[in-house]
Amino acid sequence: MDKTLITPVIGITLDSETGGPEEYSKFPWYALRQNYVAAVVRAGGLPLLLPHEMELLDIYAADLDGLLITGGAFDVDPALYSGGERHDTVTTKDHRTQFEMGLLKRAMERDIPVLGICGGQQLLHVALGGRLIQHIPDELPEALSHEQPNPRDEVSHDVEIFPDTLLADIVGETHIRVNSAHHQAARDEPQGVRINARAPDGVIEGMEAINMTFCLGVQWHPEFEITPADTRIFAAFVEAAREYAAAKARADD
Numbered sequence: 001m002d003k004t005l006i007t008p009v010i011g012i013t014l015d016s017e018t019g020g021p022e023e024y025s026k027f028p029w030y031a032l033r034q035n036y037v038a039a040v041v042r043a044g045g046l047p048l049l050l051p052h053e054m055e056l057l058d059i060y061a062a063d064l065d066g067l068l069i070t071g072g073a074f075d076v077d078p079a080l081y082s083g084g085e086r087h088d089t090v091t092t093k094d095h096r097t098q099f100e101m102g103l104l105k106r107a108m109e110r111d112i113p114v115l116g117i118c119g120g121q122q123l124l125h126v127a128l129g130g131r132l133i134q135h136i137p138d139e140l141p142e143a144l145s146h147e148q149p150n151p152r153d154e155v156s157h158d159v160e161i162f163p164d165t166l167l168a169d170i171v172g173e174t175h176i177r178v179n180s181a182h183h184q185a186a187r188d189e190p191q192g193v194r195i196n197a198r199a200p201d202g203v204i205e206g207m208e209a210i211n212m213t214f215c216l217g218v219q220w221h222p223e224f225e226i227t228p229a230d231t232r233i234f235a236a237f238v239e240a241a242r243e244y245a246a247a248k249a250r251a252d253d
Helices: 034-042 054-063 094-110 119-127 166-171 228-252
Strands: 009-013 015-017 029-031 046-050 066-069 114-117 157-161 175-178 193-198 204-209 215-218
Touching: 009 034, 009 054, 009 094, 009 228, 015 094, 034 046, 034 228, 054 094, 066 094, 066 119, 066 228, 094 114, 094 119, 114 119, 114 228, 119 204, 119 215, 157 166, 157 204, 166 193, 166 204, 166 215, 166 228, 215 228
Parallel strands: 009 046, 009 066, 066 114, 114 215
Antiparallel strands: 015 029, 157 175, 157 193, 193 204, 204 215
């Protein structure tokens, strides 16, 4: 099969809200910014939005060629990484996290390409055995403002990209400018994880799984495609998914 004719299926995790009188619906609803979908489409992928149905995890994993774990205004439960007492700022969405963890585990078992964005990177880091800083301003009072005051579709600070990493191969630069919308960050570099980017204040901005073909997490939001580096990240992710889909097709022949 000609690989260029394949449109890989990219699963995108959804956010969820419980509903209320001042919300989109009074009843529970899913949410996703359009630019996640648009970035996948522009890179040549077919987006598939993933409701949090636990009984569908194996079906999703069998059908996906790539998994995009999105961000959201919530945190990973510190109990999942032995993080100690929960900080006052921490809020969780336990069912969403359970669903994403279950799907991520299946993706890693199958070596399905994974891209984790912002909170998605933090979930990926925890799934790979890492721990998180629960609230950057408390632990690193001299840190940059990682909850940037300017609009999210603008850059706010530099990031250094480390050589000899997947991320460096993708972006082709040693320093890039990124947007920033997080109060937590990866804390460490557990076995099997490679840290690939840091902010000038030392906060971890990117990581990757060493033992997977493509498993990348970034702390910023490249779906806004503010810079060429953002677009390259999505292009590389979807190309890895295309390679995965082609390998599946060959195995089925």
